[in-house]
Amino acid sequence: MKFVSTRGAAPTLEFSEVVLAGLASDGGLYVPESMPQISEATFRSWQGLPYDDLAIEVMWPFVEGSMPRATFESMVRDAYGSFRHTGIAPSKQLTHDTWLLELFHGPTLAFKDFALQLLGRLLDYFLAERGERGVVMGATSGDTGSAAIEGARHSAHLDVVILHPYQRVSEVQRRQMTTVLSDNVHNLAIKGNFDDCQAIVKASFMDQQFVAPNRLLAVNSINLARIMAQTVYYIYAGLRLGALDRPIAFSVPSANFGDVFGGYLARQMGFPIAHFTVATNANDALVRGLAGDLSRKPLLKTLSPSMDIVVSSNFERLLFDLHDRDGAAMNQLMQDFQTHAVQLAPSVVEKARALFSAHAVDDVTTCATIRRVFEETGELVDPHTATGIEALCVAPAEMTKVVLATAHPAKFAEAVQNAGFDEVPLPSDMADLMTREERYTVLENEMSDVQQFIRSVMG
Numbered sequence: 001m002k003f004v005s006t007r008g009a010a011p012t013l014e015f016s017e018v019v020l021a022g023l024a025s026d027g028g029l030y031v032p033e034s035m036p037q038i039s040e041a042t043f044r045s046w047q048g049l050p051y052d053d054l055a056i057e058v059m060w061p062f063v064e065g066s067m068p069r070a071t072f073e074s075m076v077r078d079a080y081g082s083f084r085h086t087g088i089a090p091s092k093q094l095t096h097d098t099w100l101l102e103l104f105h106g107p108t109l110a111f112k113d114f115a116l117q118l119l120g121r122l123l124d125y126f127l128a129e130r131g132e133r134g135v136v137m138g139a140t141s142g143d144t145g146s147a148a149i150e151g152a153r154h155s156a157h158l159d160v161v162i163l164h165p166y167q168r169v170s171e172v173q174r175r176q177m178t179t180v181l182s183d184n185v186h187n188l189a190i191k192g193n194f195d196d197c198q199a200i201v202k203a204s205f206m207d208q209q210f211v212a213p214n215r216l217l218a219v220n221s222i223n224l225a226r227i228m229a230q231t232v233y234y235i236y237a238g239l240r241l242g243a244l245d246r247p248i249a250f251s252v253p254s255a256n257f258g259d260v261f262g263g264y265l266a267r268q269m270g271f272p273i274a275h276f277t278v279a280t281n282a283n284d285a286l287v288r289g290l291a292g293d294l295s296r297k298p299l300l301k302t303l304s305p306s307m308d309i310v311v312s313s314n315f316e317r318l319l320f321d322l323h324d325r326d327g328a329a330m331n332q333l334m335q336d337f338q339t340h341a342v343q344l345a346p347s348v349v350e351k352a353r354a355l356f357s358a359h360a361v362d363d364v365t366t367c368a369t370i371r372r373v374f375e376e377t378g379e380l381v382d383p384h385t386a387t388g389i390e391a392l393c394v395a396p397a398e399m400t401k402v403v404l405a406t407a408h409p410a411k412f413a414e415a416v417q418n419a420g421f422d423e424v425p426l427p428s429d430m431a432d433l434m435t436r437e438e439r440y441t442v443l444e445n446e447m448s449d450v451q452q453f454i455r456s457v458m459g
């Protein structure tokens with residue numbers, strides 16, 4: 001498969017190059033040049049496959065040509081072998097027509113493990129092939145950092161440097177990162193906020209003198225391999241819940257639109273998903289974007305912190321399709337959006353409306369939803385998942401509905417307690433997390449200090 005940039009000016013790349021590149025050189029995001037078309041008969045033949053077998057079938061058209069099939073097969077089995085539930089992505093019935101797709105059985109208890117367990121292995125393989133080492137560098141306010149660390153802790157060709165704001169992430173989230181004592185894992189606590197961490201990472205990626213000797217790798221959701229891995233569970237759940245025979249809608253707690261875009265790709269392959277509902281918290285950039293208003297609002301701190309964003313990076317991938325894959329038009333649009341709010345054309349909004357609905361859920365409603373769902377079903381859901389359940393109020397009523405449960409409630413104690421519940425216990429294999437040895441380095445909020453640190457660990 002070949003990959004093109006949403007802004008039309010970067011070179012067309014092969015899979016391995018896309019995985020290593022992250023962002024395109026023209027500032028755009030890579031998308032498949034064309035999607036493989038899977039027939040209904042083939043989808044039917046996949047019914048009943050275990051998760052890892054299905055994952056291999058769904059992802060192979062992307063990967064083919066970059067490695068032997070047997071190598072990819074063992075990589076996928078290894079990636080999902082660390083999950084706590086043998087179903088990997090089980091669906092649980094919530095009401096007569098609504099299901100929860102549980103995506104929190106991976107090592108760090110959030111859906112990001114689906115992508116990062118695989119991405120760490122892909123990066124390691126492609127670097128080994130080239131005889132190179134790389135540095136995964138990222139900033140985190142929680143979920144991404146721990147998932148990236150877990151995904152790369154065993155990689156022989158990768159170092160992982162994760163910046164988090166000193167004393168500003170929850171203790172569970174910090175410990176999920178800092179108790180991984182592998183030699184190639186480096187946690188930096190920066191004396192600043194998340195935006196400061198993000199700014200240091202962004203500036204380092206643009207600093208050619210720094211990038212050239214240290215192959216920097218991005219593992220945020222602009223990396224196409226992450227999206228590809230997330231396509232699988234839509235098909236896995238859809239096949240089990242009858243998507244081939246009746247209309248099915250997915251409701252997705254969303255921030256950067258990476259998770260939803262995985263479902264959209266499944267549909268582009270021919271899998272019959274009738275509708276997507278996009279759920280946000282009070283940071284409602286996607287609700288406004290899908291209504292045609294591309295604009296920035298100040299960041300709000302909410303009880304669903306993994307959805308606290310100002311600009312939704314992967315939305316550009318959908319906009320590219322909605323603009324008939326016109327890279328030049330996208331380039332203009334995104335340049336305009338750099339400096340001011342942009343109104344999308346009515347025809348573009350109409351196309352979006354045909355497939356997507358969207359709804360913003362504030363913290364008070366999120367807590368009320370956590371309580372209501374518990375009273376009605378006995379399920380205790382995390383605050384991100386709660387926004388997805390509440391957003392069903394804008395989903396088509398007559399469809400089978402699947403809400404993506406993106407995190408385990410034990411990860412988000414503050415919201416769960418706000419909703420009136422005691423703290424939720426961690427899974428038993430993590431019960432000693434609070435007493436494990438930690439390792440991290442505290443640094444000033446200075447790019448030069450961070451770069452100096454990386455140079456020293458890279459020798």
Ligand SMILES: *Cc1c(COP(=O)(O)O)cnc(C)c1O
Binds near residue numbers: 110254258
């Ligand atoms: C990252 C994250 C999200 C948002 O996912 P996007 O791909 O950015 O839309 C939702 N819930 C949880 C728990 C997350 O960690």
